[in-house]
Amino acid sequence: MIIDVPADSGYGRENLPYGVFSTPGTTPRVGVRLADRVIDLAAALDDPLFAVPSLNPFLARGKECWDEVRARITELVDGDVPDAAVHPVAEVTMHLPFDVGDYVDFYASEHHASNLGRLFRPDAAPLLPNWKHLPVGYHGRAGTVVPSGTPIVRPSGQRKAPDEAAPSYGPSRRLDIEAELGFVVGTGSRLGERIPVSAFEEHVFGAVLVNDWSARDLQAWEYVPLGPFLGKSFATSISPWVVPLAALRAARVPTPVQDPEPLPYLREGDPWGLDVEFSVRWNGEEVSRPPYREMYWSPAQMLAHLTVNGASCRPGDLFASGTISGPGKEERGAFIELTWGGAEPVRVGGEPRTFLEDGDEVVLTATAPTASGTRLAFGEATGRILPARP
Amino acid sequence: MIIDVPADSGYGRENLPYGVFSTPGTTPRVGVRLADRVIDLAAALDDPLFAVPSLNPFLARGKECWDEVRARITELVDGDVPDAAVHPVAEVTMHLPFDVGDYVDFYASEHHASNLGRLFRPDAAPLLPNWKHLPVGYHGRAGTVVPSGTPIVRPSGQRKAPDEAAPSYGPSRRLDIEAELGFVVGTGSRLGERIPVSAFEEHVFGAVLVNDWSARDLQAWEYVPLGPFLGKSFATSISPWVVPLAALRAARVPTPVQDPEPLPYLREGDPWGLDVEFSVRWNGEEVSRPPYREMYWSPAQMLAHLTVNGASCRPGDLFASGTISGPGKEERGAFIELTWGGAEPVRVGGEPRTFLEDGDEVVLTATAPTASGTRLAFGEATGRILPARP
Incomplete structure (x- = not known):
């Protein structure tokens, strides 16, 4: 059949994102999206590389294969x-x-890091001394990265408010989102090897939307000195479609001026800022439009930093940007910022709201420009909050 | 053949640890160690479950299968x-x-946490307020967990001494070890499910030695506010033999008194302290004997905490104890403690030494009591430092 592609589809022939799908009674396999259709790649290309429930074997093939397959799909x-x-x-x-191999989460938005600094350390400089010298990051839990649509059970754990003498156990009372862009490693690297900023395109296959669900009360009590743990590890949602880097050429923009100049291993010849516009919908109402182009550190810098100590990468490794926040209030990618720690509720469904309640649904979407002047879509990262388990 | 087992072998019939081995020209497969022999399980038991280069399929079978296979091997x-x-x-x-699925590293030794607190925050209480309420932990890099014997390339990265105005890039000058015990998850858990302390034996298959190599200068500069990252992610060595929990029954001891009493989800009926005695050899000389029985938090408490927020586990997940340090100076499991931040060198090969130099070799070994009064061995976690790559 000839697949009809409306001009505003978001999934035109300049996008062609990859995912893993199944139809009733069949096993999951690799597909590509065009308009409102999914093309079964194993069937369409007669290639068993895609008759598997994971993109990993394709990711491991490397850039020459990715380019060749994209050309074949375009022709198809x-x-x-x-x-x-x-x-x-x-x-x-x-x-x-x-x-997902290893999952690393960065903290690359200056607006986000400054906002959280002001909220958590009101008497100190908003940014810590290391922040402008390196992309701060940490490892998250790879095993709880879940596809869009997976229900998010409210996590329980230890919480201690500043005015409480001792911690108590119970469901999180400050359940939040983090709107992020995630990057999927295709070609890995060996132990002891570095991936320079200039080799980003050789190693990274594509990008997904990430909602790094965060229990702020669990996080605040646990995070010193070793960083976030249970406040993040209960679930991280990603969009089902991996948009190839090859589809994002027209979205490339310079990163903001970096001052002080980063150390040589972090300097970019050809910057990898990306003009990706996010939308955060809370129970159907758009509450924020985080602009990815504002991110201080680029994903090429993140990967160069991640591997500068010789840490190896594997196909399927995921690294995310950290919360995307712009300078404006309605550009903040986490509710703790948007509502200023809960002090400035936003109106959702006519009610003042701060953190997530049971039954709430959050939908992340994003678009990026294409060469032809349309915008491509990333697919959704959606999750609905279920009550805590007893 | 009848395999002769000397009384002091450490690998008698009460141990029977599992590993993955190969002989020249053959593919890796599962074996069990008895004395100075490796028994090829696929061949000896005629079972394809073991004709694979990983214990994971066996781990996923669960405790009934583990017990049955151990009985068959004992009979064999x-x-x-x-x-x-x-x-x-x-x-x-x-x-x-x-x-390795996900790798989590805890911080469960009160002596270690107190020592590091005194070193890093000399003007404050050595333990942070959360430490006695929960086992502090964080996610490490699963993809750089390597088997004993893998050379450790000195990592490079950003370092900034307190008296330096800006960070510089270069090889770590404070390369350290952390002697730890690691626990291998067999039976996983579903998203949203908790593993109570009482179910520890149903989920955890066994234990390995862990050397969590640490670049203290990289770590000190990067770790606020999201925790250790490149200071740890370049390599983590584990011993090749997984000692089953079933072999550690005679090693179980009470954990130290926990005051304040932990929240109910962390209370143990039947404590999982373990009398495992470590030895740290630096270029052949024993410099420390960390006692695992001193650990404040038990591995059953670690796993209960790790999953209390509903985070799922997978077969092959690894969680480690954090550095094991006892009250005595020669019981400290990291050189930063043993040499008090480098201020009190130890003598190795007749020379005063603080952190690791190129060419240094560190060997971790450990033993635990058995019911018959002998001691079983864990195998070695060994690594030699190679110079930084240019």
């Missing part, structure tokens, strides 16, 4: 795609698109 | 083991015994 969708390989997106179930 | 080694299934340990290569 310009013509008549075999009917048997085409499924309406409404009729498929999407799965986790890749097996 | 009491008799005549087929010659073709037996290899001298000196003739095999050992590999990473399992595919």
Whole structure:
């Protein structure tokens, strides 16, 4: 069939994101999205590389293969795609698109880091001394990265408010989101090897949306001195479609001026800022539009930093940007910032709201410009809050 | 053949640890160690579960299977083991015994946490307010967990001494070890499910030695506010033999008195303290004997905490205790403590030494009591420092 692509689809032939899908009664396998259709790649290209429930084998093949497959798909969708390989997106179930190796979360938005600094350390400089010298990051839990749509059970744990003498156990009372962009490693690296900023495109396959759900009360009590742990590890949602870097060429922009100049291993010849516009919808109402182009550190700098000590990477490693926040109030990618620690509620459904309540749904979406002047879509990272387990 | 087991072997029939080995020209597969022999389990038990280069499929089978296989191996080694299934340990290569899912590192020694507190925050209370309420932990890099014997390339990165105005890039000048005990998850748990302290034995298969190599200068500059990252992520060595929990029954001891009493989800009916005695050898000289029985938090409490927020576990997840330090100076499991931040060198090879130099070798070993009054051995976690890459 000829797949019709409306101009405002977001999933035109300049996008062609990859995911893992199944139809009723079939096993999950790799597909590519065009408009409101999913193309079964194993069937359409007659290639067993895609007849598996994970992108990892394809990721491991490297950039030459990614480029070649993208060219073949482009040629395919310009013509008549075999009917048997085409499924309406409404009729498929999407799965986790890749097996996550290690998951690293950065903290690359100056606005976000400054806001959190002001909230948590009101008497000190908003940014810590290391922040402008390196992309601060930490490892998160890879095993709890879940696909969009997975319900998010409210986590329980230890919480201690400043005015309480001792911690108590119970459900989080300050459940939050973090709107982030995540990068999927394709070609790994060996132990002891570094990935320079200039080799970013050789190693990173594509990008997904990330909602790094955060229990702020658990996090505040636990995080010194070793960083966030249970406040983050209960779930991290990602969008089901991996947008290839090759689709993001027209979205590349310079990163903000970096002052002081970073050490040589972090300097970029060809900057990897990205003009990706996010939207955060809370129970259907847009409450924020975080602009990725404002991020201080680029993903190429993140990967160069991550590996400068010789740490190896594997296909399927995921590293995320950290919360995306712009300078404006309605550009903040976490509710703790948007509501200033809960002190300045926002109106959702006509009610003043601060942190997430049971039954709430958060939907992250994002778009980026294409060469033809349209915008491509990243797919959604969605999650609804279920009550804590007894 | 009848395998002869000397009384002081450390690898008698009460131990029977599992590993992954290969002989020249063969593919890695699961073996069990008895005295100075490795028994090829796939061959000896005629079971394809063990004809794979990882313990993970066996781990995923669960405790009933682990107990049954241990009984079969015990019966086997009491008799005549087929010659073709037996290899001298000196003739095999050992590999990473399992595919590491998520790697979590705790901070469960009160002596270690207090020592580091005194070193890093000399004007404050040595323990932070949360320390006695929960086992502090964080996620490490699973992809750089390496088997004993893997050379450790000195990591490079950003370092800034307190008297320096700006960070510089270069090889770590404060390369250290952390002697730890690691626990290997067998039976996982689902998202949203908790593993109570009482279910520890149902979920954890066994234990390995862990050397969590640490670049203290990289760590000191990077670790606020999100915790250790590049200071730890370059390599973590583990011993090749996984000692099953079933072999550690006679090593169980009460944990130290916990005051304040932990919240109910952390209370143990049947404590999981372990009388495991470590030895740290630096270029062949024993410099420390960290006593695991001193650890404040038990591994059952660590796992209960790790999952109390509903985080799921997978077969092959590894969680380690954090540095084991006892009250005595020669019981400290990290050189930063042993040499008090470098101020009190120890003598190694007749020379005063503080942190690791290129060419240094560190060997961790450990033993635990058995019911018959002998001691079982954990195998070694060994690593030699190679110079930083240019």
